[in-house]
Amino acid sequence: MVSYLLLAMILLPMLLAAVVLAVTDRRFRNVCVLMVSGILMVSALLIIKTGAAFVEIHGTLAEVLDYVIFAADVAISLIALYFGFKFRSIVLAVLSIAQLIPLVLFHIQINFAGVEKAFHIDHLSMIMLLLVNIIGPLIAVYALHYMQEHEHHQHLTASRQHYFFATILLFLGAMNGLVMANNINWIHFFWEVTTLCSFLLIGHDQTEAALANAKRALIINFFGGVAFILGIMFIYSRVHTIAVHEILTYSDVSVLLIPMALLVLAGFTKSAQIPFQSWLLGAMVAPTPVSALLHSSTMVKAGIYLIFRFAPVFLGTWLADMSALIGAFTFAAAALLAISQTNAKRILAYSTISNLGLMITLICILDIYAIYAAALLIVLHGVSKALLFLCVGTIEQAIGSRDLEDMDGIRQRLPLTAFLATFGAISMLLPPFGVLITKWIGIEVTASLPPVMFLIILGSACTVFFWAKFIGKLLSHNPEAEKIETLFLTYQGPLAIIAVLALITSIFMIEFSNMFIAPFISSAYLGSSDQTIPNVLISDFAGFYPPAFFAVTAIALLLVFILYNWLKPKRYVQPFLSGENSGHNQFYSLSDGKFNAGFRNYYFSSVLNEHKLTYLMNSIASALLIVLFGVILR
Amino acid sequence: MNIQIIAATILLAPVIGGLIAGIDRIITARMQHRVGPPLLQPFYDVLKLLGKENIAVTNDQSLYAVLYLVFNVITLVMFVLQMDLLLILFMLLLAVASLVLGAMSANSPFSKIGAQRELIAILAYEPILISSVVGMYFVTGSFSISRILQIDRMLFIDLPLLFIAFTYVLTIKLRKSPFDFSTSHHGHQELVKGLTIEYSGPSLAMIEIAHWYETVLLLLFAGLFFANNLYVAVAAIAICYFAEILVDNIAARLTWQIMLKSTWIPGLLIAVVNMVWVYIKYHV
Amino acid sequence: MMGILQTAATKSPWIVHFDCGSCNGCDIEILACLTPLYDVERFGVLNVGNPKHADILVVSGTANYRNARVLRNVYDQMPWPKAVVAVGACASTGGIFRNCYNTLGGVDKVIPVDVYVPGCAAKPEAIMEGVLQAVQVLEKRKETGETYAG
Numbered sequence A: 001m002v003s004y005l006l007l008a009m010i011l012l013p014m015l016l017a018a019v020v021l022a023v024t025d026r027r028f029r030n031v032c033v034l035m036v037s038g039i040l041m042v043s044a045l046l047i048i049k050t051g052a053a054f055v056e057i058h059g060t061l062a063e064v065l066d067y068v069i070f071a072a073d074v075a076i077s078l079i080a081l082y083f084g085f086k087f088r089s090i091v092l093a094v095l096s097i098a099q100l101i102p103l104v105l106f107h108i109q110i111n112f113a114g115v116e117k118a119f120h121i122d123h124l125s126m127i128m129l130l131l132v133n134i135i136g137p138l139i140a141v142y143a144l145h146y147m148q149e150h151e152h153h154q155h156l157t158a159s160r161q162h163y164f165f166a167t168i169l170l171f172l173g174a175m176n177g178l179v180m181a182n183n184i185n186w187i188h189f190f191w192e193v194t195t196l197c198s199f200l201l202i203g204h205d206q207t208e209a210a211l212a213n214a215k216r217a218l219i220i221n222f223f224g225g226v227a228f229i230l231g232i233m234f235i236y237s238r239v240h241t242i243a244v245h246e247i248l249t250y251s252d253v254s255v256l257l258i259p260m261a262l263l264v265l266a267g268f269t270k271s272a273q274i275p276f277q278s279w280l281l282g283a284m285v286a287p288t289p290v291s292a293l294l295h296s297s298t299m300v301k302a303g304i305y306l307i308f309r310f311a312p313v314f315l316g317t318w319l320a321d322m323s324a325l326i327g328a329f330t331f332a333a334a335a336l337l338a339i340s341q342t343n344a345k346r347i348l349a350y351s352t353i354s355n356l357g358l359m360i361t362l363i364c365i366l367d368i369y370a371i372y373a374a375a376l377l378i379v380l381h382g383v384s385k386a387l388l389f390l391c392v393g394t395i396e397q398a399i400g401s402r403d404l405e406d407m408d409g410i411r412q413r414l415p416l417t418a419f420l421a422t423f424g425a426i427s428m429l430l431p432p433f434g435v436l437i438t439k440w441i442g443i444e445v446t447a448s449l450p451p452v453m454f455l456i457i458l459g460s461a462c463t464v465f466f467w468a469k470f471i472g473k474l475l476s477h478n479p480e481a482e483k484i485e486t487l488f489l490t491y492q493g494p495l496a497i498i499a500v501l502a503l504i505t506s507i508f509m510i511e512f513s514n515m516f517i518a519p520f521i522s523s524a525y526l527g528s529s530d531q532t533i534p535n536v537l538i539s540d541f542a543g544f545y546p547p548a549f550f551a552v553t554a555i556a557l558l559l560v561f562i563l564y565n566w567l568k569p570k571r572y573v574q575p576f577l578s579g580e581n582s583g584h585n586q587f588y589s590l591s592d593g594k595f596n597a598g599f600r601n602y603y604f605s606s607v608l609n610e611h612k613l614t615y616l617m618n619s620i621a622s623a624l625l626i627v628l629f630g631v632i633l634r
Numbered sequence B: 001m002n003i004q005i006i007a008a009t010i011l012l013a014p015v016i017g018g019l020i021a022g023i024d025r026i027i028t029a030r031m032q033h034r035v036g037p038p039l040l041q042p043f044y045d046v047l048k049l050l051g052k053e054n055i056a057v058t059n060d061q062s063l064y065a066v067l068y069l070v071f072n073v074i075t076l077v078m079f080v081l082q083m084d085l086l087l088i089l090f091m092l093l094l095a096v097a098s099l100v101l102g103a104m105s106a107n108s109p110f111s112k113i114g115a116q117r118e119l120i121a122i123l124a125y126e127p128i129l130i131s132s133v134v135g136m137y138f139v140t141g142s143f144s145i146s147r148i149l150q151i152d153r154m155l156f157i158d159l160p161l162l163f164i165a166f167t168y169v170l171t172i173k174l175r176k177s178p179f180d181f182s183t184s185h186h187g188h189q190e191l192v193k194g195l196t197i198e199y200s201g202p203s204l205a206m207i208e209i210a211h212w213y214e215t216v217l218l219l220l221f222a223g224l225f226f227a228n229n230l231y232v233a234v235a236a237i238a239i240c241y242f243a244e245i246l247v248d249n250i251a252a253r254l255t256w257q258i259m260l261k262s263t264w265i266p267g268l269l270i271a272v273v274n275m276v277w278v279y280i281k282y283h284v
Numbered sequence C: 001m002m003g004i005l006q007t008a009a010t011k012s013p014w015i016v017h018f019d020c021g022s023c024n025g026c027d028i029e030i031l032a033c034l035t036p037l038y039d040v041e042r043f044g045v046l047n048v049g050n051p052k053h054a055d056i057l058v059v060s061g062t063a064n065y066r067n068a069r070v071l072r073n074v075y076d077q078m079p080w081p082k083a084v085v086a087v088g089a090c091a092s093t094g095g096i097f098r099n100c101y102n103t104l105g106g107v108d109k110v111i112p113v114d115v116y117v118p119g120c121a122a123k124p125e126a127i128m129e130g131v132l133q134a135v136q137v138l139e140k141r142k143e144t145g146e147t148y149a150g
């Protein structure tokens, strides 16, 4: 049963990707995407219902699979090599060769051996599966309409949508494989497939900027891939196994510290930690569903997943502490840089980087609460960010700009989308939503690492600043704006569903924790020791219980509405412009012309010069990385 | 029991807050060689505002004023119920956020400038507020007020620098001169009341009352540094607030650049120094 | 309850001061009321500088073609109940600028005025008296529930 589900989740999307690529008919493609979406959602739920399990593959099938995957992995390196020549990028060519040679050598060394227990579905995988197979398909469905409009704006002669959807489907399959594989070589393969998908999707529009950024993404992620494969070789040379569950049983940390550092480095590149953040920012040129799916809610979490998976091995070491510090540094620095941005997608990108940093910090801290918070943040952030990106995408299609300053009166122009976007942003910033709770836990658990805590404190202050600006813009009122929103079931439908999901995950945080995170902790961290963990752990936190918290908020809101009805404005006047109004927010100038009273948000572009700051942040983060490796290679 | 405490808080806090505001205005007047308004003047003001017409630029703007009030009340109640300090700070943030959003939703240049400046103020004081809480955590081993109150040491003795930093940001938080640039006080009219400019009548009254709650909360927070001795605590609060009034009267408005620099560099520095030493003292 | 609201209304008149183009003589006298010598805050008077917070509009100077619109806007942006005090000869009748080619005359040509304070310049005592009389007007408006209509 489980093996069929695996087929449906990994192989089926990949096969259909080939079909979609071959058959360019639009209606057929839509049916395919809808079908896969349905199948993925159902199979993910079924797999979760079955519970944690190993899936074994024996005999010829296993051998064939090992060869096929090896061949495909080599093929990806060759593709990168090809693009290295095509773009005349020496770095890319060198990296792809640096990947290719160890890959081949390693497979010869292990004689193309595989792992019997090829897949391992544990509760961490389930959390990721939920994210990939529920948010992913929703975004794919959304993209059906989005890409139609996108191409309409582009005035293409021939539609390129079949490339787009084929890549998306391929990506979904690879992502499912990545989070379930138990053979570390396979994880590497799926990892590279997601890199390739990301590259193809960033470059999808074929503009100059798109291609340049796609190239950068490929280079940085290939760098991570090289670190990954070297890490695998190191692991094998130390413990002689490529099965993840066996690697995790090694209790002697010092043996595995160097390979773990390499894997963490790979995770940093994929999760766009500073100094590797530039590719994720560049990736924002891609169509918005791509940003939502790959570059915020799922693919960048692959790096987090990798670190999370191996964290039990190196927790409590220098490596963990340093990684926590780099994560916290990224959290603060990216939040600071987000303040200087006017492009809504870049703000969201910086916020994503920042949150990924927080996740890494939480993962690398030896504390049960931290693990809880990290796992929760993966889900909460994934849902909210997907929603936000899709909303910004919708707004961009409607008003033709993704600049925050052009979004005055968006509330009147696109009421539903603006409402959902506001909701998403609030869920990222304010209580009683979960993301804030994880920050709170972050501060409470890092009391043992004061510098990390300090960075989290600074970061949260900056976070408030840019989110408040963002929300304020979405809510700002412009009576002259006209409604231009058109509703489609497959367009705003996914948005609404994701919004509801965001609400549900925040309300049922504790149930979610007990269902997934507690078993994960007891299997991965406590292992054989018969220590048990308290079930409703958050009860320690000042009696914090989300449903109660939400109930209080709901009552407060009700009260507010009652008061508000009494307070409802009796008369509307124009804003105060020293009496010079000649219309709403319009005034007479000295020359008796009418001028609009514009006001931009503060972006501090003189102090927070993105270019200079990035340089500074990159240097600091690189220094930290070098220190990390310097100490470990001792 | 809890219900009684909650009710008492909700009813008493505005009375105390209003009286503090009244005393503030009298002392301010005396410092300027004036007689000043009657003690109950803030209550007259608010009652008058409640009886006035509510005019607005947008229809949901008053909603944010109410939210500001409600969240401030909730925060104070949480404080009195001795809950987690970090949580309380986050709730306080929610309150300020609703004020800022209200100012931004009214599409008016003055209120938008006020909103931006308030955000900068948040950026300036939030790290120090959280640092003070963390400092208390290092000393007492807990973020919850009920546990902090059980400690029989005076927190001030361990956290003098943090207390100084805290009183410094208190000026920002209370929007007093030299940092009153998000809602300028009467007399300083270059921003014609910034954040609150588009509010009138009852919704302005809501903001005023909310500010009373906020004042009480912040002063209680300051008192937490002296919590083991009630008399000392009250005296400290009184001195602290008097110092605020004094500074309010003798200082000219500063720019936000200076505020941000002074809180982030020397302010955070002394906070960190203090945190480091208590950390070493109690944890190493 | 209404009673308390009414007494409160008389104890906290907030003013907004608008200068229609006076010679600044009256403006200086108006500001003099705030100084320690006169200390108008004794009566709860605040100069809020913003029509949306104000109860009483204190105008100095002659209304002319340019500023009439602005004056009207400021008046319109005040919440009910409100009163207007015209300070000085200019604001009351046009004063020495009366019948000038660009003036309209007293501010009552543009908005309804409740209290006229004579003088050129008006004395601070007179201005304070005018404001306190406007308070009586406010109180009456509150009682009768008279709303602004025009």
Ligand code: SF4
Residues within 6 Å of the ligand: C021, C022, C023, C024, C025, C026, C027, C060, C061, C087, C088, C089, C090, C091, C095, C096, C119, C120, C121, C122
């Ligand atoms: S009344 Fe006299 S002092 Fe007042 S503005 Fe007119 S000219 Fe100047």
